[in-house]
Amino acid sequence: MNEQQRSILLDSSSRFPIPSGVKFSYGTSGFRADASLLESTVFRVGILAALRSIHTRSVIGLMITASHNEVSDNGVKVADPSGGMLTQSWEPFADALANAPDSHALLKLLDDFVKEENIIFEGVPTVEVFLGRDTRPSGTSLVEAAKQGITSIMGAIATDMGVVTTPQLHWMVRSKNKGTEASEYSYFDQLLVSLRCLLDYIPQGNKSNDVSDKLIVDGADGVGGEKLEKLKTRLSYLKIDVRNRGDGVLNEGVGADYVQKEKLVPRGFGPVDTGIRCASLDGDADRLVYFSVLPNSNKIDLVDGDKILSLFALFLKEQLSILSGSEDGKANKSYQASLGVVQTAYANGASTDYLKQLGLEVVFTPTGVKYLHEKAAEYDVGIYFEANGHGTVLFSENILSWLEIKSNELASTSKDSEQHKAALRLLAVSKLINQAVGDALSGLLLVEAILKHMDWSIDKWSELYQDLPSRQLKVKVVDRTAVITANAETIVVRPTGIQDAIDVETAKYPQGRCFIRPSGTEDVVRVYAEASTQEAADSLAHSVVKLVDQFLGFK
Numbered sequence: 001m002n003e004q005q006r007s008i009l010l011d012s013s014s015r016f017p018i019p020s021g022v023k024f025s026y027g028t029s030g031f032r033a034d035a036s037l038l039e040s041t042v043f044r045v046g047i048l049a050a051l052r053s054i055h056t057r058s059v060i061g062l063m064i065t066a067s068h069n070e071v072s073d074n075g076v077k078v079a080d081p082s083g084g085m086l087t088q089s090w091e092p093f094a095d096a097l098a099n100a101p102d103s104h105a106l107l108k109l110l111d112d113f114v115k116e117e118n119i120i121f122e123g124v125p126t127v128e129v130f131l132g133r134d135t136r137p138s139g140t141s142l143v144e145a146a147k148q149g150i151t152s153i154m155g156a157i158a159t160d161m162g163v164v165t166t167p168q169l170h171w172m173v174r175s176k177n178k179g180t181e182a183s184e185y186s187y188f189d190q191l192l193v194s195l196r197c198l199l200d201y202i203p204q205g206n207k208s209n210d211v212s213d214k215l216i217v218d219g220a221d222g223v224g225g226e227k228l229e230k231l232k233t234r235l236s237y238l239k240i241d242v243r244n245r246g247d248g249v250l251n252e253g254v255g256a257d258y259v260q261k262e263k264l265v266p267r268g269f270g271p272v273d274t275g276i277r278c279a280s281l282d283g284d285a286d287r288l289v290y291f292s293v294l295p296n297s298n299k300i301d302l303v304d305g306d307k308i309l310s311l312f313a314l315f316l317k318e319q320l321s322i323l324s325g326s327e328d329g330k331a332n333k334s335y336q337a338s339l340g341v342v343q344t345a346y347a348n349g350a351s352t353d354y355l356k357q358l359g360l361e362v363v364f365t366p367t368g369v370k371y372l373h374e375k376a377a378e379y380d381v382g383i384y385f386e387a388n389g390h391g392t393v394l395f396s397e398n399i400l401s402w403l404e405i406k407s408n409e410l411a412s413t414s415k416d417s418e419q420h421k422a423a424l425r426l427l428a429v430s431k432l433i434n435q436a437v438g439d440a441l442s443g444l445l446l447v448e449a450i451l452k453h454m455d456w457s458i459d460k461w462s463e464l465y466q467d468l469p470s471r472q473l474k475v476k477v478v479d480r481t482a483v484i485t486a487n488a489e490t491i492v493v494r495p496t497g498i499q500d501a502i503d504v505e506t507a508k509y510p511q512g513r514c515f516i517r518p519s520g521t522e523d524v525v526r527v528y529a530e531a532s533t534q535e536a537a538d539s540l541a542h543s544v545v546k547l548v549d550q551f552l553g554f555k
């Protein structure tokens with residue numbers, strides 16, 4: 001960085017002093033905190049995003065959202081050139097940057113990092129960062145802070161995409177870097193064209209099926225409802241009733257996180273909705289769960305991320321096996337695609353058993369899609385989902401080019417054969433599902449297409465397997481960073497002794513399973529318990545909360 005560059009940075013950063021007494025950490029999904037504390041962090045992430053754009057010679061994304069958190073919180077995260085999460089190797093730099101005490105310390109950090117990473121400023125064609133935000137009121141001023149951070153790197157352009165869902169922004173970054181159009185219209189276009197293709201190839205016998213075309217969606221009073229309303233106007237086959245579109249308080253008694261964790265009907269839903277297929281999005285529309293309202297109650301039958309994963313896995317496995325069998329029934333040896341499934345410790349034990357029974361390879365990572373996504377990318381077709389409904393399907397470049405060749409070949413040799421249709425369906429799924437990041441809107445359309453293809457009602461889908469009863473609780477403790485875990489977060493290694501105590505409790509319950517971990521998005525320790533009955537799962541969770549108090553102290 002030259003002198004002029006340094007003086008611009010010193011000048012602009014002095015306008016964004018860091019709040020005292022706060023330690024920022026780039027957690028499960030970027031920085032999150034009470035919005036009033038975040039201006040300096042967002043400004044600094046703007047600088048980081050511009051540097052990342054210089055280093056990768058690509059467009060980078062910066063999203064302002066706190067997803068499922070309460071409306072007074074906000075957050076910021078970075079999307080890499082592929083549309084995926086910021087590379088984990090830059091996270092320590094993000095932490096250091098956010099916590100640098102003053103402008104001079106900030107500049108020193110930047111100088112050191114530029115050298116260490118060998119970031120070359122000369123000869124960069126364009127430095128550009130796409131900005132997006134969710135509907136939180138604090139988003140407007142935070143976007144301004146981000147713009148100032150970005151443009152304090154000489155020549156960097158901040159392109160404001162306005163209010164978008166998190167996955168839309170990630171998709172736009174990916175598209176732009178692939179040289180294709182990166183607008184909301186083209187995003188909707190891609191979803192609608194690929195959905196149409198899947199619907200066109202629905203088996204003949206299922207075309208006049210009983211699967212209702214009625215769907216009610218809870219928009220969490222966030223950005224997702226608003227976008228679905230727009231998408232809906234171009235969608236002829238489904239009748240979607242979008243509720244909680246932004247007139248109530250974001251995430252308060254609504255949204256995928258509430259529905260999945262509390263297993264209760266969201267605000268705006270009630271007994272009249274019994275029997276209708278319902279879905280819920282989270283605050284930034286990267287999570288999706290389905291549910292149906294149980295008769296005469298405020299309880300629901302939850303169809304969570306694990307079941308969405310199972311539905312996708314069943315469908316994709318079926319299409320791959322149709323394609324790998326030749327017309328005479330012998331296996332086609334031309335390509336053996338690897339299919340893998342990625343879950344976290346929060347996956348219901350019954351789902352893992354079910355997936356393994358299907359003969360699928362199931363692997364586990366710590367919580368946070370940055371880990372799941374990385375693992376899923378190791379397969380030709382990698383499906384990952386968190387139980388809370390955040391996930392997607394990744395297709396390798398190899399399988400995509402093989403599918404293109406195969407479908408062209410089949411179009412000339414056996415057009416409209418089952419194999420040809422399977423190849424076209426797989427290609428359509430690869431375009432419908434957001435390959436950048438989990439996306440509630442694209443996930444919803446894929447669920448709808450597969451249900452129609454299978455001729456399944458939500459009940460039939462829900463009956464794939466029976467969830468083991470579970471309970472999730474959160475506990476505010478003095479210092480959640482004192483909890484250190486291992487083995488994909490299934491074991492606590494610090495504080496010493498707590499894991500043994502958890503094991504003793506868990507052993508008291510048939511089919512008991514329990515773990516704790518510090519949240520990366522909220523100032524809490526999370527407790528998860530599973531057992532053969534709801535009472536047992538509740539009781540196990542509550543006794544482990546007491547252990548958390550003993551070892552860590554409630555705040």
Ligand SMILES: CC(=O)N[C@H]1[C@@H](OP(=O)(O)O)O[C@H](CO)[C@@H](O)[C@@H]1O
Pocket residue numbers: 028029067346367368369386388390518519520521522526
């Ligand atoms: C139990 C749970 O749902 N945890 C969520 C939550 O992270 P925590 O680190 O648990 O706060 O938010 C993350 C971002 O949305 C999501 O990836 C993750 O699965």
Ligand SMILES: [Mg+2]
Pocket residue numbers: 067068282283284285286287
């Ligand atoms: Mg979210």
